[in-house]
Amino acid sequence: MDKSMQGRYRTQLAEKIRKRQAKVGVLGLGYIGLPLALEFAKRGFSVIGIDIDANRVRQIQEGKSYSPDVNGTELKRQVRSGRLKATDGFELLEGLDCISISVPTPLRGEETPDISCIIQAVREVHKRRKKGQLIALESSTYPGTTEEVVLPILSEGGYKVGRDFFLAFSPERLDPGNVKYHTHEIPRVIGGVTTACGELAGLLYRQIVKDVTIVSSPRTAEMIKLLENAFRNVNIAFINELAQLCFRLGIDIWEVIEGAKTKPFGFMPFYPGPGVGGMCIPVAPRYILWKAHKEGIKLPLLERSCKVNSDMPLYVVERVRKLLAEGQRRGRALKGSKILLLGMAYKKDVADTRMTPALKILHCLRQQGAEVSFSDPYVPKILNYGEVLESKPLSPALLKDMDCAIIVTDHSNVDYRQVIRHSRLVLDTKNALKGLTGPNVFRL
Template sequence: MSDIKESLLARIANREARIGVIGLGYVGLPLVVEFAHGGFKSTGFEVDLRKAEAINRGESYIPDVPGSQVAELVRKGNLGATTDFTQLAEQDIIIICVPTPLRKTKDPDVSYILSAADRIISTLKRGQLIILESTTYPGTTDEVLRPIFDETGLQIDADYFLAFSPERVDPGNPNFNTKNIPKVVGGITTASSLVATAAYATIVDHVHRTSSARVAETCKLLENTFRAVNIGLVNELAQLCHELDIDTWEVITAAATKPFGFMPFYPGPGIGGHCIPLDPHYLSWKARMHGFEARFISLAEEVNSRMPEHVVGLVTGGLNRHRKAVNGSKILVMGVAYKRDIDDMRESPALAIVESLQELGAEVSFHDPYVTTIHLEGADRHLQGIPLTDAVVEAADCVVIVTDHSNIDYGHLVAKAQLVVDTRNTTRKLKGGDLDAKVIRL
């Protein structure tokens, strides 16, 4: 056993290990770039030929990854991408970063992981380390992946290593990136943990090793369930405060002065992205398999998924004050990406808000500096974004700030608007005479 471990550790230490990353999305691309930047010959494996070609041309399609960095690493020969999975045979370390969506029934869909595993076993060779980074339910690495690899006749530790390491990337966050976010790593065996930890330690500042892959898998689900539940709590508080005519944001700001035992979370139009709305379901599914109901998760989902409806209620109430009906009103939605300063539309609550306003007969348009078109699934239609002009804002009966991108002049927007529903408290810092009359905050 120790010969392949020592040999891999040595190859990692002297940067000879070849790194293959399967799936070059929001998670895989920054990771493969970081390994290439760390001096490793790194290859991205993609099913989407356009992405592989973009990388090989030295271009980035992920806002957090600078194109200049990709170009430089490709030029140096440290970075490349391919759709030819036979090249997996040449890799020492293979990291899986494919999507883990939910099925319509909200059950985990690990088919992308299985497909990546199928590609790996066709060339699996002695000495390789495989790491799963896709978010998934506890047990996936040892109950699902390991039997697939064992089936080849190769044996864990004697022939190959297997570990799980959750990805914590926060797209659009300028302060935290792959390098300075601590990495949690849990192997199927101690040797797997050791080699995986050694690999990540070359490119990230701090690696935390857990005693098993299951702990690492559950750690990721706890982190995102923690967020979903706490956001659910403040979203419920926001709805209650609306009824009681109390300013939720002021309540949270006051509570946050407590130096211990309180962590501020803020309400919003609902939760979005590929993680927070989905990941808790991976945990509750696993819980159900064991006859256990994860009640906090269900409750948070129920509250969070009702927020778009609450926002539509605020729009209706605001228009009513102006003696207008939603039906026939012009409504401008500002920001549709699921969070500030990114272009990711996955699970964005803006979609439910737009659809429901349209169903009520509103004439809805949107502006987003990062998103040009949205697909409305319920209606199976596309809606094109429009440029932001004074005329567009003045003509709108109501402007709804759904996502508070930082490159918008909100003072000017509010000055020109007739009525504003602000779901992000972004107008709080503005000063002006008729601000309170004009702006409704969540």
């Protein structure tokens, strides 16, 4: 027998994975977990998806997709074939061979990692253990989580990692709504607690993705994921600062970026905007900063980038205030003005509103006495501190009724010519009006 494949459970599990007979469980069926569960099912694995949200489970059982990355027809096919099952109970964990955990990792308050969902999920796994399972954590988290938090729970009762069970961290890098890169096209990095853990996790993920890189440890893989998001945060902050300078200098930042992009090496474009949202870009830097703080280390550049991006909504409101006061409708104040936010989602062509800067803009405008409404083809309503705000259908009458429309999200299916034609004033924070001009049109 190959020496690297010694160990009874390890050999058995490898065999099951190769033959696609391993039973796969996905805990957390959100933006990340559902596409992953579907991918395993498509490749012939028997998959159990588990989520505490009974509503999501029911939708999957009915073959209805709530994710931009999951095709409803394919979902229906896999559910009908019996390869993909969804449940809101944890009982079925018992019979599984491989378990992937994709639960939320938000912030508690504005700065502290909240990994309570990981801990709850891991405890459920531990309660229903069978020997020889592979557990892969996919949720983005701070370096050390897998080895310092997950491993001790799974080791309770004398289970030995690398022999009785296998544990790895494999960050998900999906970009929801991105039509170019789907789960199976996005390369994976994996860090196993032991060599066997890394190899088995690598074997599993190679069944669904083309490219897998095994790194030396879970903490390395955890840091890789945070680096990717923090890198975006810092660069977006830089371009947001530069956009503010360019505006003062009368230079079009969007033209500057297009020009810089003509350099075939050493430059990567990032774009300004109303702030960052979602569960990755604003969150990852906080996970790094929290860990750095625990080590007594300061990361002022990263810290500053968070501040620049979180202040962008205030900058947008200030620009609107000045436009109302100085523009064609000179003398108009924010107080009493009607403002329409075009887009509530934190990014283009998705319905996700988590940590969206649009809400911060809304609050800030309201604080200054503006009457604010929103229109988003993907977001029918949003809960704002207990108040339900409903999206208004975009129409010439709505636009004409507004003092200003702010393009917060550059959804593709919005008729921007109509927006220009019927708005008194438009502030475009995303260059959604690229190539379109008008005396009423202003850009970030």
